[in-house]
Amino acid sequence: MKNLLNTTFSRRAFVFSALALSAVLMPGCANKDQAAGGDAGDKKPTIGFVQTGDLSDWRKAHTQSVKEAAEAAGYNLKFADGQAKLENQVKAVSSFISQGVDAIIIAPLEVSGWDNVLEKAKKRNIPVLILDRQVEVEDDSLYVTYIGADTYNEGILAAKWLVEKVDGKAKVVELQGSQGASPTINRRDSFLEVIKDHPGIEIIASQAADYELTKAKEVMEAILKAKGDEIEVVYAHNDYMALGAIQAIEEAGKKPGEDIIVLSIDGMKSAFEAMVAGKLNCTVECNPLQGPKAMEAIGKILAGETDGIPKKQMVLDKVFDQSNAAEEIGSRKY
Amino acid sequence: MTQDVNLKKNRLGWQPPPAFYALLGLAALLLVNWFCIPSFFEIQVRDGNFYGSLIDVFNRGAIGVLLAIGMTLVVATGGVDLSVGSVVAICGAVVAIVLTTTQFGIVVAIAAGLLAAVGAGAVNGILITWLRIEPIIATLVLMVSGRGIAKYIAGEQTVAVPPELASPTLDFLGNGHFLGLPFPITIAAVLFVVTLLVVRRTSVGLLVESVGANPSASRACGINDTVVKLTVYVFAGFCAGLAGIIDLANIGIADPTNAGALSELDAIFAVLVGGTALTGGRFSLTGAVIGALLLQTLMTTLYTWGVPSDVAPVPKAIVILLVCLLQSPTLRSWLERTLRGNRKMGSRQVEASS
Known part of the structure; x- marks a missing residue:
């Protein structure tokens, strides 16, 4: 605040500050009309x-x-x-x-x-x-219609894969996504829904790591120290968090994929690489390639065939694990 | 360190060193952990390296410590640097991009990253010294635009450094071990000791303090306050650059959106909790380092307890508030009077004095 007392400088300082601030804030307002300027012909x-x-x-x-x-x-x-x-x-x-x-x-x-x-x-x-x-x-x-990924079903698929893999018995650490986001809620609820019928599967720790790799690594480090050798499975709400957990598990001197089973959701290319390396056991695809399906629907709408379009169309989710990761990895676009 | 342990007699009888209350907070937190989470203090040896929650605190805290060291000197000149979090992101993005898209190799990549960070610090310094923009505004510009710059450099995506490019050098910086301890601890410790020596064994610390305490008077004494200020912002940029490299090396991915997000505020907290006043003047590097470790101990504790990360900032805020309250001379003298009043004159005086 000392500079403000110095009146000869303060005015100049104010102008510069205002200029600098507006330069920062301007881009935020500029984009909304990006879509304007259509070619009418x-x-x-x-x-x-x-x-x-x-x-x-x-x-x-x-x-x-x-x-x-x-x-x-x-x-x-x-x-x-x-x-x-x-x-x-x-x-x-x-x-x-x-x-x-x-x-x-x-x-x-x-x-x-x-x-x-x-x-x-x-x-x-x-x-x-x-x-x-x-x-x-x-x-x-x-x-007219909704097209999207079924985040509830993804949790079900992940849980079912786990039940089969561990024969209905496991101690699970859950790494949740951002609190309040619909995929987080769905992926959590659906997972619980399935393991309800398998009392051998128990969630021993459940923490939010906000879909971030760094945070997941730090959270997992802390859980590893608190629960130590009890942990048998990590269920991460997205691939990034699973990758963070894998790093933490490795640093604790254990083998992810063998000592601790890791499963996640999204199906990004990096998750496939981790599966091929044997560090990730399973990922449930949440397919972002929704464009073709959307355009197909748009085609029908523009042709006036709206009646034949269902109100809700879910993009199919697939489960990938180490058995089919290697053949799939080449065709991953993201 | 003589200034740090400058015991003065005052009305309360004893003036503690600046870092005292941060230490007190840290000790209290560790005491709670001692009873609630005994495993917190367990240190094992795994694969020849130390392993345990306390090691995690120092390892994860290294980034906060680096930022706090840079921030201390900036705050001591009466300024503040809000841009360090964004500089962390810029540096990480530059190193990752140079590594993945060119053939120059790791040394050039790290040099480029540090150069970008130092450059960012220099921009701050120039805006503040030559153009006389208030530090909070000048660094706010880079705080907001810096994240955009980092995203632009990274091509609007996260950049993964493939393992064959990362190892061995980059991997070692983030995940290697030296003397059985994670290497980031060594980096932070070396920077701390070197900075402490330079600041306290030469006249640098005195120059910084005099510019912070009274810029006009120090100018009159022949101190070039422009150079001093420019230097501390460049140094803060350098510290942020080191932090950015550790962050990138740790996870092998440059994430311009999340890297260093809000870490500038943690650094300012650490500095304040460590007993350096925002008004400038006297500062305590040791205090800032303890402050940064206090924050990290708290976060690790909360994760170990299983507090959800979106609730975790609340206990963090409470601890910071408590330490600040302890530091407040008004509150302390009030407590003193209350306690004394209770003993000597009974409770009526207590109400009157409050």
Whole structure:
């Protein structure tokens, strides 16, 4: 605060500070109209796509898949991303509506908050497709169909694989994702649902590591010290956390994949590499390549065949373990 | 260290060294652990290396200690550096990208990462000294934009360093052992000792303190406060760079979104808890290091107990508040009076004095 007393400098300091701050804050506002500037003379149908805007490899693959599928289907795709804010997503949808696009695809950040803007779309007769995560709206005719991964089923598949592998008896450490996120809740509840019928399987520690590798490693280190040799299985809500747990287990002088069974969800390429190396036992795929299926539905919608489309379409999840990882790894895109 | 252990008589009879309350907090926390989690103090030897919760504290705490050392000198000049967390991310991204996309090898990669970190510190220093921007604003710019820069460098994704590129050098920096202890501990310890020697055995510490206590007076004495300030920000950048390399080496992945996130605040906490005032002037490096270890002990304790990581910041905040309360002279003299009043004059005086 001493500089502020020095009046000759303070004014200059203020101007510079303001300039610097605005330079930092500006990019945040600039992107919402990215989708504007359409080419009106184009005869190709125009699809508006609103993405969440986080940086994970999974999300990257998801965006890529939608873009490629749109190009293959001959659509003109306008892309907007919410930069992890629901408000930005709603604004982007409004802007697509006022531009009069032919259809809108939304990968919503949150389940609620969509009624008003979807009603606007309905009034303008613009069909809406919900991708990846679900929305809760009072009138479900506001969107045509939902396409996404079944995060509840993923937990069931993981638990079933485990039950078979350990013959119904194991002491499990659970590494949870971010608290309150729908995949975390689903992957936890469904896992518990299955092991309820197998009293031999017991969760001895359960902690959140926020889908992060570093945090998972640190949490796992602490659990290893507290529970020591009791731990037989680690169930991680995503691959990154499983990779962190594997590092911690190795540093404790044990062999992940042998001394401690590790299973996870997502099916990223790095998880396949870990399975081939024998360190990860199983991953349940949560497929981000939803683009082709979305474009197929868009094709039907634009052709007016909306009646044949189911309200909810789940992308199939597959289970991969060390027995089939090696042959699959080459075809992994993400 | 003479300033650190400068015992002065005051109204309360004894003025403890700055690091005293951080030490007290650390001791209290360890005492709780002694009774609640006896396994916390177990140290085994596995594969010829030490293994146990306490080792984890020092190992995971190394990053916090590095950041706290850099932050102490910045705070001592009356400034603050909010950008160190982002610099951690930038440095990690640079090292990972140079390693994976070029043929230059690990030495050049690490040099490039440290250069980027030092450069970031220099930018902070120039904004603050030449353009006279308030430190909190100048470093806020890099705190916000730095993470964007790190993402841009990394190509908007996490960069995994394949094991064949990481070993042996990078792998050793993060996961190797020296004298049976994880190597990050050695890095932090060496930096601490060297900094302490330079600061306390030469006039550097005195220059930093005088610039922090009164910049105009020290200018009048012929101290070049611009150079002193520039140096401490560059040094803070260098410390953040080292932390970034350890972070990358530890997990083998540069994650521009999460690397070092919010660690600048932990570093500031560590410095304050360690007895250095935000107003600048006198500082205690030892205190900051103990403060950083206190925070890490707390986190490791919470994980060992099984407190969910999204709830963990609450007990952390409580401990920080308690240590700050202990440091408050107002509260201490009030307690003193209350206790004395209780003994001599009964409870009516207590109410009056509160």
